[in-house]
Amino acid sequence: MKFVDEFRDAQLGRVLAGEIVATVEPGRHYKVMEVCGGHTHTIYKYGVDDLLPENVELVHGPGCPVCVIPMGRVDDAIAVAKEEGVIFTCFGDMMRVPGGEETLLDAKAGGADVRMVYSPLDALRIARQNPDRDVVFFAIGFETTAPSTALTLMRAKAEGIANFFCFCNHVTIVPPLRALLESPDLRLDGFIGPGHVSTVVGARPFEFIPADYGKPIVISGFEPLDLLQAVYMVLRQLSDGRCEVENQYKRVVPYDGNPQALKVLAEVFELRPHFEWRGLGFISHSGLKLSDAYRDFDAELRYSVPGVRVADPKACQCGEVLKGVIKPWECKVFGTACTPERPIGTCMVSSEGACAAYYNYGRFARERQVV
């Protein structure tokens, strides 16, 4: 495919991998966090980490929107889905995420009308087709997906659709990064910044990372060559003793983001005082809710959701894994109480989470080290 294959060129990849080897200091261990779940996916799909020298470790960050939804919010979603007459719509991968008792997939098997959609506009279409039933959309994601939810709500309002509701769980990227960076035991050398989020918010919001915390960040695209180049740029900054925001994904990310999308977000959403993240706890001003102008579409006002906070089990150490303080296998519940089939923490929920990956492939990783 033209304009895609060029970014998957194996020969260029080998050249970049060679540059990376030439840049790292022997004996120094580097931990670089890729913030975005989409990057983690590319790393696994193409085996990008396999091309890196052993002393460059990629740490999977908190940017998987499915994994960070806490159990209590999943329980609230299930409670809404079980309301009489409700058609509950959500993205497919959200259906497997466990709440306190069960998943949306279980609720569906138990009789709730839960439907998988690919876009919030699909949910709005279902609402148009079923005017006598409430259609609720489980909105998740960072600034990447929030504009499409916002546009859908604007359209619903313009068309006067009264049976469409949004259970809003949109989150913002900067507060969890700041929370990670505030932690005194953080062991990260630099960051690969989220490409899709940055198409909306731009590169500017990440300036605090070098300015306040002295760590480099490189915003990266999603093809394997993008990621290898971003890793190289982070390592280059470290070896030059620089730390700044660099934009590897210039072909898509303008430094100031997308003003039109930001305007739409500001109209439809407002910040919550705080929002809970699975594995990271409550973070101030990290979640979005519908603004007053859109309160008629707010599923949390339409239904009395239980709103019970289900505490992450005490033994779960996802926070430490995310900060790079411990390895997955050092967590007390890893592989025993917490498995991919019955996950407890955010890192085990998605197959790309650090713990799930280690659980499934850890043995292979060891083989590689021995070789």
Place this chain on the structure above:
Amino acid sequence: MAPGEVTQDREREALALIERVRSKPPRFKEKRITMAHGAGGKATATLVEGLFAPAFDSEALRRLDDAGTFSIDGVGLAMTTDSFVVKPLRFAGGSIGELAVNGTVNDLAVSGAKPLVLTLSLVLEEGLPADELRAEVDAIARAASAAGVEIVAGDTKVVERGHADGMYVTTTGIGRVDDRAVLSPTSLRPGDRILVSGAIGDHGTAVMLARGDFELDAPVESDTRSLWPAVDALLDAVGPSLRCLRDATRGGVATVVNELARASGVAVIVREASVPVRPAVLGACDILGIDPMYIANEGKLVAIVAPEDAAEALAALQSVPGCEDAAEIGEVRTEPPGMVLVETAFGGRRVMDLLVGDPLPRIC
């Protein structure tokens, strides 16, 4: 003891614990059946190996092959049954009727048995247009004739409107085990080569596009066809060098190769760049974030062949109409046992695991 060694010991303990848990037979613990139990991945395995196989405990069933084999008065027979619930009933390149014939025929074929007879059981939904039924009956007759099988018995039920998506079809087939076939999923040896009989991912992609959920359009047709001619050609060309054959339906090539690696206790390396995938399928998968290796096929087999006869086997496959794109995609190694590794086209390596979720329900 140095601190580093303590860490290594603890890591080894953690990995050993996981290994113990993973090697236990899967248990069926869920309170209800979910769509994942029908997807052909891990959840399906809990149902088959955790509930059905122990309850019925027959020797043929315990082997978990595509068809059960047994002998009567010295004649080796293979028998299998399959239900079809695909939605929509028709899609580019085929329909539920053709799938119902070819699916069962192929389970027999990859067991090394020449398909002979089928039974046909129909569950029809009240209100199904007679023309649609007629079209499917025609499709079944045509596919049976093309596959050289006779339909010898049948049954019909009708259920109330809303209780079936138009029609569900079940076929049961019997075939005669070919004398040239010595096939077993436990017979893979290091060095063996992995072949596929053509471009993968066509069927699942065609059904997905026909469903219209994605508002995508691409020239992709289902590959539904009888695999007996391909099996016959392979047996003819390399006979005893053929270790095992599998029909890469639900769960795709990835699932089949994983099952074989586990059954034989060997590793499999798949070279991604050698796997034939049509550009349109690749494009659709890329947009949807699905790996073609996990997408269902309805007319593609995976063959494991001894290294010395791999070239001959590939040539034999490529001479069969519909298998022109057959390719060698990888080989069997020793380490790490039970795992499938992919050498990506980009040059890295990764693990290719069994399917966990359910990317596309109701594709067959």
